[in-house]
Amino acid sequence: MAKKLAELQxxxxxxxxxxxxxTLPRISVPENTTAEKRFGVYQFAYLxxxxxxxxxxxENTWKFVGDEQFYQLAxxxxxxxxxxxxxxxxxxxxxxxxxSDHESAGAHPVLAEIAAIEKAIEDxxxxxxxxxxxxxxxxxxxxxxxTGLTFKLHSSCCLLxxxxxxxxxxxALVEDETPEQPENLDEPLYTLAWRNNMMCQYRPxxxxxxxxxDLVQQGQSxxxxxxxxxxxxxxxxxxxxxxxxxTGWLQSEIISELVIAK
Amino acid sequence: MxxxxxxLGFGLGLRPQHYTEILEATSELxxxxxxxxxxxxxxxxxxxxxMLDQIMERYPLVMHGVSMSxxxxxxxxxDYLTRLKTLADRVNPKWISDHLCWTGVxxxxxxxxxPIPYTEEALNHVASRIEQVQDFLGRRxxxxxxxxxxxxxxxxxxxxxxxxxxxxxxDCWLLLDVNNVFVSGxxxxxxxxxxxxxxxxxxxxxxxxxxxxxxDDVLIDTHDQPVCDEVFxxxxxxxxxxxxxxxxxxxxxxxxxxxxxLDELNRARHIASGVLSHEQLETAA
Ligand SMILES: [Fe+2]
Numbered sequence: 001m002a003k004k005l006a007e008l009q010x011x012x013x014x015x016x017x018x019x020x021x022x023t024l025p026r027i028s029v030p031e032n033t034t035a036e037k038r039f040g041v042y043q044f045a046y047l048x049x050x051x052x053x054x055x056x057x058x059e060n061t062w063k064f065v066g067d068e069q070f071y072q073l074a075x076x077x078x079x080x081x082x083x084x085x086x087x088x089x090x091x092x093x094x095x096x097x098x099x100s101d102h103e104s105a106g107a108h109p110v111l112a113e114i115a116a117i118e119k120a121i122e123d124x125x126x127x128x129x130x131x132x133x134x135x136x137x138x139x140x141x142x143x144x145x146x147t148g149l150t151f152k153l154h155s156s157c158c159l160l161x162x163x164x165x166x167x168x169x170x171x172a173l174v175e176d177e178t179p180e181q182p183e184n185l186d187e188p189l190y191t192l193a194w195r196n197n198m199m200c201q202y203r204p205x206x207x208x209x210x211x212x213x214d215l216v217q218q219g220q221s222x223x224x225x226x227x228x229x230x231x232x233x234x235x236x237x238x239x240x241x242x243x244x245x246x247t248g249w250l251q252s253e254i255i256s257e258l259v260i261a262k
Numbered sequence: 263m264x265x266x267x268x269x270l271g272f273g274l275g276l277r278p279q280h281y282t283e284i285l286e287a288t289s290e291l292x293x294x295x296x297x298x299x300x301x302x303x304x305x306x307x308x309x310x311x312x313m314l315d316q317i318m319e320r321y322p323l324v325m326h327g328v329s330m331s332x333x334x335x336x337x338x339x340x341d342y343l344t345r346l347k348t349l350a351d352r353v354n355p356k357w358i359s360d361h362l363c364w365t366g367v368x369x370x371x372x373x374x375x376x377p378i379p380y381t382e383e384a385l386n387h388v389a390s391r392i393e394q395v396q397d398f399l400g401r402r403x404x405x406x407x408x409x410x411x412x413x414x415x416x417x418x419x420x421x422x423x424x425x426x427x428x429x430x431x432x433d434c435w436l437l438l439d440v441n442n443v444f445v446s447g448x449x450x451x452x453x454x455x456x457x458x459x460x461x462x463x464x465x466x467x468x469x470x471x472x473x474x475x476x477x478d479d480v481l482i483d484t485h486d487q488p489v490c491d492e493v494f495x496x497x498x499x500x501x502x503x504x505x506x507x508x509x510x511x512x513x514x515x516x517x518x519x520x521x522x523x524l525d526e527l528n529r530a531r532h533i534a535s536g537v538l539s540h541e542q543l544e545t546a547a
Contacts, residue, residue, distance in 0.1 A: 001335070002387035005387060013366060017370070027412045028413045028414065028417075033480065039412055042411065083373060084369050086301070124308075126305035129306070129308070
């Protein structure tokens, strides 16, 4: 074990993370500069690199709060969640959670929800290449087995249930339009993000479709979906409505597998 | 010693901004090969891997990583290495490289290429880690010299001595980043030409050419600028010593249109054609 090297690396890392100067006596630099200045390059680069990564991952959250507040939040995030993944792609994965924990400190809940939309879309981008179930697969299922049918959502799917008008704000930001004021909604809004033909998609779902996707995620069968739809709107047309939703999901690559009950 | 991997000619770092231009080019682009950033493709699926599959059908690829942390005293990250190997099985790269640096300890990743002191202790440590990685991957890897802004009092030898010795002890290849030699030479006031002269010819399989930026009494390895004249001069010197070595422009930030990078690459080609014979350059084909 390289003891001296291990001890130097611990010291140096701690000095980079905490902006302390324990390593300085061990550093040699030319006369035209100082150890403090040169070591500072690493300390500065650490923070600025990670803030830059976050501002790329959460571009619209950044746009919404502006440079100054985003920088402050990002710097606090870097401190609260030092990267523990070799791939910087996943550095920002706790940012929505961090923002929602931050609400007590006065941040509007809409912030965490805008960030959650951005994360859902980013995650859809490079999620696993699951199989995609088609209308033909559905047609091949014997009619007597349809009631027991369950559905596997594509790995790229992320269902969000949000309490604020984050989606409307997000959509305005994407279009470079002035977003509306943040507010809490009377009813929660479901939004689904997923990937269709290699392109990231998202759309709001009405209360019934949101509930149905939620039930699909829980592994509920076609029969249960119909029963629950019957409680939402007209019971007579519930099965037809559920079938309509399933058709839409199959056509937009939301379902990866139709599972026949054993 | 086994034979060096082939001279690939003149390549570029593959960047997502250029996917479409590369794949939809109507005439043949003057690019012989691409280097991918391994981590960008260590994902489950989606567009990155789809683009990669299409590009590897047309161009030879090499893999370049930033997270191996070969000089760290933390245990090797076997999960990372397993993913790296899986990617290598998909890509079949001509070689795999990473940096002579560490990126963190105690489970933290600082996402930077941090320098080490050049000591006998570090030499033993790093050489044995490279051997472990090479055993695991079942192939030699190439190790790249980094830019640094500090040196350590406890260093017992020069950087070039350390790099040459690592290559010998670990029996690995070297990726010589000419810009990093220049930047570190300026930062630590050493003779960059002498650095080049001290690196063993038979180990070097690849050159990086990159740009840097100027800080206060320091050059910083930002890869967001064109390659400067001094680095092209040093490249010419390196070609005289090392002969035909696969050369590429490494741009990571402030990414310009492909055409601008091709101009820089052409400049490298032009310099090489002045130094190397026709036959030496031809091995690229
Ligand atoms: Fe490099």
